[in-house]
Amino acid sequence: MMSFPKDRQALQCARSPVWWLYNLLFPVVFIFLLPRFVVRMVRRGGYRRHFWQRITLYDRSTRRKLTRESAFRVWIHAVSVGEIFVALRFMEEIRRKKPDASFVVTTTTSTGRAVAEKQLRDEDIILYFPLDRPCLMKGLLRLVRPSLVLLVECEMWPNLLRYCTLSGIPVVLVNGRISDHSYRNYCRVRFMTRRLLPMVDLLCVQGETDRERLLSLGASPERTLVVGSAKYEVPAGGEEVFQVVERVLSRVGFRGRTLLVGGSTWPGEEEALVRVYRKLRPAYPDLRLILVPRHVERTGEITALLASHGVRYALRSAVESESGADDYDVLLADTTGELRGFYRWADIVFVGKSLTQRGGQNFIEPAQFGRPVITGPNLQNFPVVARDFLDAQALLVITDEQELSEAIEKLLRDPALREEYGRKALNVVREKQGAVRRTLEQIRSRLSLEL
Numbered sequence: 001m002m003s004f005p006k007d008r009q010a011l012q013c014a015r016s017p018v019w020w021l022y023n024l025l026f027p028v029v030f031i032f033l034l035p036r037f038v039v040r041m042v043r044r045g046g047y048r049r050h051f052w053q054r055i056t057l058y059d060r061s062t063r064r065k066l067t068r069e070s071a072f073r074v075w076i077h078a079v080s081v082g083e084i085f086v087a088l089r090f091m092e093e094i095r096r097k098k099p100d101a102s103f104v105v106t107t108t109t110s111t112g113r114a115v116a117e118k119q120l121r122d123e124d125i126i127l128y129f130p131l132d133r134p135c136l137m138k139g140l141l142r143l144v145r146p147s148l149v150l151l152v153e154c155e156m157w158p159n160l161l162r163y164c165t166l167s168g169i170p171v172v173l174v175n176g177r178i179s180d181h182s183y184r185n186y187c188r189v190r191f192m193t194r195r196l197l198p199m200v201d202l203l204c205v206q207g208e209t210d211r212e213r214l215l216s217l218g219a220s221p222e223r224t225l226v227v228g229s230a231k232y233e234v235p236a237g238g239e240e241v242f243q244v245v246e247r248v249l250s251r252v253g254f255r256g257r258t259l260l261v262g263g264s265t266w267p268g269e270e271e272a273l274v275r276v277y278r279k280l281r282p283a284y285p286d287l288r289l290i291l292v293p294r295h296v297e298r299t300g301e302i303t304a305l306l307a308s309h310g311v312r313y314a315l316r317s318a319v320e321s322e323s324g325a326d327d328y329d330v331l332l333a334d335t336t337g338e339l340r341g342f343y344r345w346a347d348i349v350f351v352g353k354s355l356t357q358r359g360g361q362n363f364i365e366p367a368q369f370g371r372p373v374i375t376g377p378n379l380q381n382f383p384v385v386a387r388d389f390l391d392a393q394a395l396l397v398i399t400d401e402q403e404l405s406e407a408i409e410k411l412l413r414d415p416a417l418r419e420e421y422g423r424k425a426l427n428v429v430r431e432k433q434g435a436v437r438r439t440l441e442q443i444r445s446r447l448s449l450e451l
Helices: 007-016 018-044 051-056 060-066 080-097 110-119 134-144 158-167 181-188 190-199 209-219 238-253 269-282 296-308 316-320 339-346 385-391 401-413 413-429 437-447
Strands: 072-077 101-105 125-128 148-152 171-176 202-205 224-228 258-267 287-293 313-315 330-332 348-353 371-373
Touching: 007 158, 018 158, 018 190, 051 125, 060 125, 060 134, 072 080, 080 101, 080 110, 080 148, 080 171, 080 437, 101 110, 110 125, 110 224, 134 158, 158 171, 158 190, 171 437, 181 190, 181 209, 202 209, 202 437, 209 224, 209 385, 238 316, 238 339, 258 269, 258 339, 269 287, 269 296, 269 401, 287 296, 287 339, 296 313, 296 330, 313 316, 316 330, 348 401, 348 437, 371 401, 385 413, 401 413
Parallel strands: 072 101, 072 148, 101 125, 148 171, 171 202, 202 224, 258 287, 258 348, 287 330, 313 330, 348 371
Antiparallel strands: none
């Protein structure tokens, strides 16, 4: 692995005394937050598997793969599911130009890992991102020996950046964005961000607001570039997933029906959808509802909700063992990795974390299939994409349950309007693609890396 030349400012930032303070306070903050992490781990499940990777303890097979020689290895850190799909798109494009490249992907969540395990090749390595401690980061960098580190969206950990800088490893932020919440938090520790951001060799961000925020936090204007959102280029999904979901829909009698899909829903949104469904079903007897909650560990809570409303429901996990039926009202997806398949067969899509929660979820995914998309007003995590869709009149934004009902009924009543919204949404996706290519072109030209 060749050493990448770092400038004087980056090296000074890597050696700043402020990181002694960070490393001193990290264990205190970690212990304070530990109960919250434990509760989340228990609720979501899946964290016990490979748990020791979080302190860089790996089984023999993983360590053997990590120590395997590679002419050009890329380490990509992608915190969860959405970022994993962006990482996969970069991997695909890098492989096209550089077939001998190998990849190590790290993630933070069990859901992100589950998706990655299904999508990565056998030779790729998937790990949990370790605690940001000096000894752990130095050890992992010695094992991985990356030629390039890509950080997806907003994952900048001080010790990772410090030891990449001191080891001469280029670091690039890809598909970068700074949400309102993250920006407020970063502003509180600006004395750290001014020493953190100069250690990133290139910052490729989604929009002008993201760039302005990074500049105010200490990023270099020459290294901070607007390239657009890479999420427009995330693959729509594999044919295998589409076929599996189609079989599931056939077994519960949903094929040929009018399908309303609530994707990545959060608490409160399932109840709104169920009430709207019950209200509209008498007028539209072919209507069926599919719920795909963001967190499958909420299955018990949602089944209790469905039972309280007296609707007949099927669990996705039980469908394979059930005989076919045609009198279910609701299909509850209590599995992971099939959301795109449900979007593929939907007629109308509501994308969650937008009505009862702040932030929003990715509505590009259903748009890739030309589906009409409804969201709530809270789209803080997708400001650039939301503006693109709203400017094209390709998104229906509602503010409460009554407006949700009215929007769904309007689309049910007018198939031509459904088609129009779906067509506009698909056109936005096609017109806004290119961020991955533009990012890699900047890496090639500015960092002189052969990608």
